[in-house]
Amino acid sequence: MFESKAGILGIAGIGFFLFAFISNVWTPILMYKDVTEKTAEEVVNYRVMAHFGDLNRRYPEAFQEAFGEPTEENCAAALRLGRQLYIGEGCWHCHSQFVRPVSNESKRWGPVSTAEEYQNELQRPVMFGTRRVGPDLSHEAGRRSNDWHAVHFFDPPLVSPDSPMPKYTWFFDGAPNKPNKRGLAIITYLQWLGTSLDSYPYYEQVNADAEEDY
Amino acid sequence: MNEPGFLQEDAFPGNDPPEKKPSPTDEAKSARFRTRLTIVLAVLILVPSMYGFVGKFYEFVRIYRGDWEGSFAIAPMLNYLLASGGFLCLFFWATANRMFHDIEEPKHAMLDNEQRLDQQLGGKP
């Protein structure tokens, strides 16, 4: 058995792999099977809509061309595209999306991440990340304004002098006040991260505006 | 520029001809040495690791006694212990069935084949 090829293939090749798969993957799947996965439409809320509308007011021409009207449906489409860009442009290799219960992280970034935050279409695959060159982004929404993000993407050192972040000039048509579809989408995505939390302390003014508009 | 042959066979100082066999007493000595070395290494590795493992396990049991989440913390450990225990039993069973009676043979056969393959290529028997 231990010296036969069938033994190696069966026990080591498949058996142990399955044992590990069941104990390390199947268990969490079973444990979280009752927490339903939300779609992008379901996670659109008034906070991200406030920023979406704000983008429409700031960059009307580009916005109309890219998304049309600032409706919830279009916002969901922008979130999907923004997330694809977040992955495709490799943002997740320098920014994490997960606040740990240690190392004073909840003081810096707000409440510790919970499983519910990740049960949605925009976290499939989950964007925990493995490296933090830049700050954690899981609660980024509302911390900074849309035009800050636009300038920052165009040339990070303009607003954050020591930043080693690369320029993302291809999110713009030549100037930081002319974001294109990709630029608008990724800013929308950033302004969505963490909007499902109860505490959303950094942008009260937008909250108040949003409830009027919405 | 062409410094000859640092990959060549004569670059191996340990390349003793295979005919030279050690005497039986030498072999018995080296076998005893190996057994002792194995036991020493096993003790050196196993004692501290078992000390750490049993200590941690006992700590878990104490902390979580009467707490249902505690059983969750101990569950994977028991899981692994049972699986490795079962594996160990299979191993003993296999040994009892004389499966490992000639376990060192393939390493000699492999080396033998290698040398013969290379000799064949040079056209020398």
Place this chain on the structure above:
Amino acid sequence: MTSDVKPLLPRHDDLVNERLVAWYFLAALTFLTVSMLAGLLVALQLIRANPLDGVELLSPARWRMVHTNAIAYGFLANAFLGCLHWAIPRLTLRPVASVALSYFIFSAWQFVVVCTAAGIILGPSFQAQDWVAELASQLHISMSLGAQGVEWGETPFWIDPVAQLGLLLVAINFMTPIVRQRGPMYVSLWYFMAAFVWTFLTYGMGNFMPEYAVGGVSGGAVGGLFIHDLVGLFVTPLGWGLMYYFVPIMLKRPIWSHGLSLVGFWGLAFFYPLQGIHHFLYTPIPMFLQYGAIISTIAVELVVTTVVINFIGTIWGDGEVLKKNLPIRWFYCGMIYYFITCFQCALQVTLTFQKLIHFTDWVVGHAHLVMFGVFSMWIFGIMTYLFPRLIGRDWHSRKLCEIHFWFSAVGVFIMFLDLGLAGVFQGYYWASLAPWDVSVMGSQSFWVVRAFAGLMMFAGTLCFLVNLYLTWRGPVRELNPDIDVAPALA
């Protein structure tokens, strides 16, 4: 062999397709160069000295993914396939299933690697097109044209099935001679057999499950298992299998204990797959699973110790060889680094350590020591040994070979120490709640050292490439009357 009459062996030329081995090695070295250039680009970006910042197709973040994927699938996979085309036929005394299939796999695999790189670099540029969103809503899949969001599994979704099929063909091609072989098997073949199954299963798990089947935190558990298994069940068994083959034949003495090597095999098979979640400690993945992953990680270090002891036992009393024989020095240096990384691993998986070093450069240093310091160095050793036989010429210059060794070995160790230290600093900066910029500025000096360490490794590799070119251009030379001189590389 107990009987005196030995069966006639097949000829080496009928067993090994030397041209294919050489092609695999050349492809591997090409992708290694690409990957190192990508690494250099990212290193320059971090020290804010990237002259190409703002060029879309040279985006450091996209090239960061090219860097890792070119190493895993371009360099390591190609080099391993080349080595296997040499080792498996000679170990089993039978040729691979089909020469035509081998050439097909070779071209298919280069296609996969080039497509992966092209997808990662070009994909995001087309992501905003309307047809992408339309197709996505029609097909109900996330049409991520560029990278996918699983580390090491960034391979674009449209190339995944091809890669999966390629791995199946690789398994069939190499399993045929192994299955046909009779009698007790040598430990290398154990590792290879298991590795073919594991690589196939692991690739499928990581490249399909988190994207299509499992979302959220459970998807994170799959991702963790994948990044871990790719190192542990694809790279590690193939690497150790090759060591168990090349070390004895170069030392011309058998491995110290074949029984102990089988202990190492079963230990790796049992404990390695259980550790995936240790990459995501303190996440919402259930805590008891995190404990389980930590325990099995510490357990595997015991197994690693047995393997390293076995190899030290093999060379015991023959240490002089390390001075003279360059491949052996590559191998044993890699093993020492392997032991260091594994020892480090046993410490860094504990929750106490993770608190400080998770998300920092410590992990990056660890990864470089494993991938470059261990497995790439083993491959360089094998290449140093095999290239003269493959192209029928002795190395043009031993000095360049030596420079290659010392620059690689010292460079990667400097990088490892530097990034490890940087990680500790970063961990304390973050915990101290100092503004984020403080941690970035504090890392600058470490990143500068890292860039120079990387340049040192790159210089070593360039020496190797130059040496290879000069050797190839040089005159055919009889290596050794006992070793066949292969036809020159056409």
